[in-house]
Amino acid sequence: MPQRGQHKVIIIGTGPAGLTAAIYTARANLEPIIFEGAQPGGQLMITTDIENYPGFEKGIAGPELMDIMRKQAQRFGAQSFFKTINKVDFSSKPLRVWADDNTEYTADTVIIATGASARYLGIESEKNYMGSGVSACATCDGFFFRNQRVVVVGGGDTAMEEANYLTHHASEVTLIHRREGFRASNIMLERAKKNPKIKFALNTVIDEVVGSNENGRKSVTGVNLKNVKTGEITFHPCEGVFIAIGHEPNTKFLKGILDMDEVGYLKTEKSSSKTKIEGVYACGDAQDSVYRQAITAAGTGCMAAIDAERYLESMGE
Numbered sequence: 001m002p003q004r005g006q007h008k009v010i011i012i013g014t015g016p017a018g019l020t021a022a023i024y025t026a027r028a029n030l031e032p033i034i035f036e037g038a039q040p041g042g043q044l045m046i047t048t049d050i051e052n053y054p055g056f057e058k059g060i061a062g063p064e065l066m067d068i069m070r071k072q073a074q075r076f077g078a079q080s081f082f083k084t085i086n087k088v089d090f091s092s093k094p095l096r097v098w099a100d101d102n103t104e105y106t107a108d109t110v111i112i113a114t115g116a117s118a119r120y121l122g123i124e125s126e127k128n129y130m131g132s133g134v135s136a137c138a139t140c141d142g143f144f145f146r147n148q149r150v151v152v153v154g155g156g157d158t159a160m161e162e163a164n165y166l167t168h169h170a171s172e173v174t175l176i177h178r179r180e181g182f183r184a185s186n187i188m189l190e191r192a193k194k195n196p197k198i199k200f201a202l203n204t205v206i207d208e209v210v211g212s213n214e215n216g217r218k219s220v221t222g223v224n225l226k227n228v229k230t231g232e233i234t235f236h237p238c239e240g241v242f243i244a245i246g247h248e249p250n251t252k253f254l255k256g257i258l259d260m261d262e263v264g265y266l267k268t269e270k271s272s273s274k275t276k277i278e279g280v281y282a283c284g285d286a287q288d289s290v291y292r293q294a295i296t297a298a299g300t301g302c303m304a305a306i307d308a309e310r311y312l313e314s315m316g317e
């Protein structure tokens, strides 16, 4: 019989996956504790309207949806901690995790729902102007670019959504994409194409973010754009640079402990949330490199809760 932990279920992460796992395990009287992490509510907290989450005919704002999910989980007794887990030890039972204030928690099961974070281009000048003109969140920072010129990098739904949103603030939005084909869904792409404030620069990448640093105050003045076909570099004046090129899973703290692919997505058994360690389950964007939708995250969160519940039952819970 494995040694029992202080808690039956620990959930790491509070996007739709973590909160759905919390709703299910709380309703099963498993008294889950949830670690909210660096971005409580996850990526939907920085999204505008969610139009494709079933049940909301007219759409719903991301933060509102997460607030409802959290309250639903709390109604059944789930308890939230506003801490980040940055270390785990799953080598023996009970499973052990440590929060950023060094507190140790133990549990019989752990559900990993840490989601993913925005990716950046990785060029030096991008880092240099981060927070001073470079951003990965239009809903957070769009307001600062009122009547100014901005560029958005990417060819997926996020880039289209960010570009559309930014037209409410900026005087001009240029969407920069490295090829001619788009990953974005037709509906989002068409909406962007029809928006008179959005211009497209295709087969183009940012070679350098250009700016000034006057009296210690950094600001962006433009970007050097490179045409990937001709190699030609041209200067494009703008005040804001929004990077919307996808996400990477928040799983670095699990490296060497759980199996993951080369990008960092956690590997689970087919049609299950089970990792290679008994009692440890993975769900949401930390585990799903294919669908990455709020609704699929919620679905896999539900799977993780049921898998954890069945394991606890087998332990005689």
Ligand code: NDP
Residues within 6 Å of the ligand: 049, 050, 051, 052, 120, 121, 153, 154, 155, 156, 157, 158, 159, 161, 178, 179, 181, 182, 183, 184, 185, 205, 244, 245, 246, 247, 291, 292, 293
């Ligand atoms: P995607 O992976 O779909 O798209 C990323 C885009 O960034 C691609 O066009 C890619 O180019 C480009 N890119 C990647 N790396 C670089 C780089 N280093 N330099 C330049 N360009 C780069 O990510 P998204 O975040 O757009 O979308 C993720 C998921 O979320 C999707 O499933 C999407 O449907 C969903 N989503 C849904 C929304 C909605 O329904 N309202 C809103 C936002 C997202 P390339 O195509 O050449 O690889």
